[in-house]
Amino acid sequence: MRAISHEPPDYSCPFCRLQRGEVNEHNQPSDVVAVTDRAFARVAPKWWPGNPGAVLVVPRAHVENLYAISPEDGHAVWDLTQRVAVAMRDTYGCDGTSTRQHNEPAGNQDVWHLHVHVFPRFTDDRLYQRHEEPRWVTASERAEHADRLRAALALPVTFA
Structure with a gap:
């Protein structure tokens, strides 16, 4: 399948900006909980009611979607997703985890x-019944969750 891009020509990618150190209220270095050679994880700036502390796992290379990701980056994202889910289960006291990708x-x-x-x-x-109810959360709201996951994951948290 040939990948079709929906990214506008002048798109300023928030995940790439975060890796370059460009921050704003939705992207703070304190949100990052783990960095590997090919992927990173950060506490999400948007939360759904009843599910605080969600995390986004992102390939370090700019790739638009699942159709275009290399096997190496795909494996790195999935490996880090598993580590995050385990750490989340252990540190948040949640009953389980869910993953999704669009x-x-x-x-x-x-x-x-x-x-x-x-x-x-x-x-x-x-x-899944509350799809229309997310809210943007502040960096201070994200910090407690990020601190707990960062400690549990014990991985680097800087983009070297």
Whole structure:
């Protein structure tokens, strides 16, 4: 399948900007909980009710979607996704985790850089029934969750 790009020509990728040290209220260095050679994980700036502390796992290379990712970057993202899910389960006291990844506008993709959502799940949290209810959270709200995951993951957190 030939990948079709939906990324605008002048797109300023928030994940690439974060790796370059360009920050704003939604992208802070303190959000980053792990960095590997090919992927990184950061606490998400948008949370759904009942699922605080969700994480995004992102390939370091700019790749728009699942259709275009290399096997090496795909494996790195999935390996880090698993580590994040285990750390989340251990540190948040959640009942489980869920992952999801979106491709193209019809697939609900709205950031044109592949990323995997890792959600803490709690009994009866209704995550999938609350799609329209997310809110942007402050860096200070994200910090507690990031600190706990960073300690549990014990991986580098800087983009070298």
